Amino acid sequence: MTNDVMVIGEHFRGALNQITLELLGKARELAGQLGGKVEVVLLGHGVEPLAAELGAADRLIIADHPLLEHFVPEAYEAVIAQRIKQAGPRLVLLGSTSVGLDLIGPLSVRVALPCFDNCTSLQVREGRVVGISQLYGGKIFAEYAVPETTALVAVVPGSFPAEPGKAAGVPEVLRLAAPPAPRTTFRKLIEPPPGDVDVSKVPLLVAVGRGIQNADNIPLAEELAETLGGAVCASRPVIDQGWLPLTRQVGKSGVTVKPKLYLALGISGAPEHVEGMKQSELIIAVNTDAKAPIFGLAHYGAVADAVEIMPLLTEQIRAASG
């Protein structure tokens, strides 16, 4: 085993995903402390131009093949497994993302490696690699030592700054062979339906979660948003219930927003949601559970029933706006 840190790169429509820069910056820091090198593994078709943005890595491992153009878990996993066996890095960093989550399990079994998901912190302390993962909807954190073998760590997007991962210049490039034909095939990419409000562009957001209880309370949120001159968005449970369209979902599978105001109503602050809104300029949270993780993140909080607060706040804003 080496002391190298490997990053599994992600990209979409010809651009690197933010998570890759976040992982790269962290890999740089860890490799420096461990005395190893940083390598990025990039799979796709026609991904060569992305090399110019990966100057923070020492090595770039490219697997370029039509079978890899779109994310097909089995095909990606076969190539990455081969590279891990060949290179024997100390750490393999993936995103705890739609890509990384599909790879970590099969890789852990196939290459017989320990794996850690939901990681939000990784540090070298007295020669040990210590990780922290968020569990139970962000209510509990677990700290562990990453064993001194090759280990897989899936990191929650937004846990590390992207800036240290940004550097121009082309690292040394190595190429990997094409994967065997997978049992899974890509059929098509479906784009989000057009026509609805793009909540990532709305500066004032009224966000509703499970705490609004039922669909009948959605109009209260809409009235509040309208009074404010903003829009309504939601966390996953509200979307899964069909109370609002998929286009309004903020979080891991939804939109990432950075509004001037994020009014979180009845939202507990599960990690999958927080990932999409933590960079909001002002977060005000209302939730009945005083222990809800959203209060750890919000600038202002109130322990109260969002359903009760919504019409009162609408009234207050109307009065204040004259």
Add this chain to the structure above:
Amino acid sequence: MKIAVLTKQVPDLVEGLEIDASGKALDQDSLRYIISEADDHALEQALLIRERTGASVDVFALDMGEARDGLTTALAKGAERVTLIAAGLEAAPGSHALAELFAGVLRPQNFDLIVTGVRAIDDLDGSLGGLLAGLLELPYVGLIRKVETGPGGETVIVQKEFPGGFITELEVKLPAVLGIQSAEQPPRYVPVSRLRQVMKTAKIGEQAVEAPEAQPIAVERLFKPEEGAGAAMLEGTPEELAQQIAGLLAERHLLK
């Protein structure tokens, strides 16, 4: 088509979670268990496939928490068979151990499709679906929001979620394992009267298995985020709170 649905019990987050005296585990006495939310969606998705194609649906649960109630509910929703897996475990095993247990149970049964929730709130060492697929050497796709059967019933066509509302459609050769994020419709509701009726006649199969070899991750400490660490907490009646929030918005010139 034979479908297996794998479910597990997780602590209900509505209850406060307490850390035990060791500082490394949750205090078992403080926990109330419920079916993992994504597993409930996996069951719903399996039932939807069954309604469209006449597939059979078998539901499995590790004997923990309220697993028996969960299986009874699955029967009431329309599952053909339900089986409790008894491994003599006191606390939740890690995902590797769980995958090992389920792999042992499923290997001889030749299911065409195995579905489970894409992840659970207590997953630290990865999630069940991908690990199980690795052990059974089957293809795996997770974060799925829709499953349809392909031509000839030899494949499934799935929709997988990506950030920003993008979705890819993949065709997966069966047998396969899928990690469901959300079913095509919210999990169906079972009226209490129906549940009571089913409870009287429910046949819950039981299968005893050896304790798994895979060890859980040696957690060195658990800790809670500092309560309201970031937020300045507002106090008062609902009217006063609304007034204070409106005041904060006005101060920042966020009102029209």
